[in-house]
Amino acid sequence: MTADPELDRLAYDLDRAHVFHSWSAQAALDPLVIAGGRGTRVWDHAGRSYLDFSSQLVNVNIGHQHPAVVDAIREQAAQLTTIAPSTANLARGQAAERIVARAPEGFSKVFFTNGGADAVENAIRMARLHTGRDKVLSRYRSYHGNTGAAIVATGDWRRIPNEFARGHVHFFGPYLYRSEFWATTPEEECARALHHLERVVQAEGPTGIAAIILESIPGTAGVLLPPPGYLAGVRAICDRYGILLILDEVMAGFGRTGRWFAFDGHDVVPDLITFAKGVNSGYVPIGGVIISDPIAATFDERVFPGGLTYSGHPLAAASVIATLDAMESEGIVENARRVGAEVIGPALAGLAERHRAIGEVRGEGVFWALELIADRETREPLPAAAMGALKKDLVARGLLPFVQDNRIHVVPPCVVTDDDVAEAVSIYDAALGAL
Structure with missing residues (x-):
């Protein structure tokens, strides 16, 4: 240049x-x-x-x-720049196939969004519709996006002037360096944080709680690695009370932790996974929800009341395919x-x-x-x-x-x-x- x-x-x-x-x-x-x-x-x-x-x-x-991703976008643009999400498109299908191939067993479907915030938005919507419950629990030290429910699920200061969505409750997660639980070891921090969460669940009324949403590793809040056993402990609490677990992998997913998903190292399988960012490095805006099979089946005969004009956009889908293939081969x-x-x-x-x-x-x-x-x-x-x-x-x-x-x-x-x-x-x- x-x-x-x-x-x-x-x-x-x-x-x-x-x-x-x-x-x-x-x-x-x-x-x-x-x-x-x-x-x-x-x-x-x-x-x-x-x-x-x-x-x-x-x-x-x-x-x-990255030249392979740039070339894929260029080639897709020459063939088909955009198409409605109601159609079947080869790039969209191949992108979804590659994403679920890296998810745990029992995840077959992807709902594509324009980014991470509306992925969180739609994951919360799915959880509420699937369970028939309303409340959503999330950590104070968290960031989930800047749309209606996503910003209220967020724990930091950006939530305060934007609290328009209903049914959100916050709790403290583990952070040993500045422990809220007077802990001195990772084991103490884990056990006390899980006890605190379960007490919040009990106090809020578990039969009214649709989901707990967590960043697998809180990113903007400080790269707060969960202590061993924490995510598995949250999964156990969810199972005990019939609550869905949404893991937000928007920042932590697709290589950031040295794993395809951050939760892969924590012996836990969520019900819904949100993603964006690293799936194609933001070359074209895209995000989505990876949906476990039981939740996807909820909408086999029932209309899912959500959609986006650019869901699974061909240029974005092509960039996902090229990104994941290059990350694998290289x-x-x-x-x-x-x-x-x-x-x-x-x-x-x-x-x-x-x-x-x-x-x-x-x-x-x-x-x-x-x-x-x-x-x-x-x-x-x-x-x-x-x-x-x-x-x-x-x-x-x-x-x-x-x-x-x-x-x-x-x-x-x-x-x-x-x-x-x-x-x-x-x-x-x-x-x-x-x-």
């Missing part, structure tokens, strides 16, 4: 003049201009390059501009697992030894978080102003970070190399030292 700084200025000016940004007060925004990318790197029109350790919104699992999921265990984990542990601002390192695969603190004894979070300065410094040093609250989430694409990690860790090290 020929460097042209004037295009950066034009893109910036047009954005500030006409684009209304999400989750933001508009006046003070100063967006970074991105013109292109490949693999783990992106660049602007002037040629400034950045190592992308955010995967944008933790979705570009296969990396930027060993991309295995790469994420190896890099996480052998390179990222040890490197971040080394950072924690050198910088007292790092209170905890946690993660797996290419899904990690550095929790930053002002004091190791009190675990007081690093203030917002310091986090803002740190983010600005990381970008200035050529790294795109994912910064949330008092954390840096280390979430590169699954195709990240050992050299990429070494470069990123060097940048984190320098920025933390300057802090």
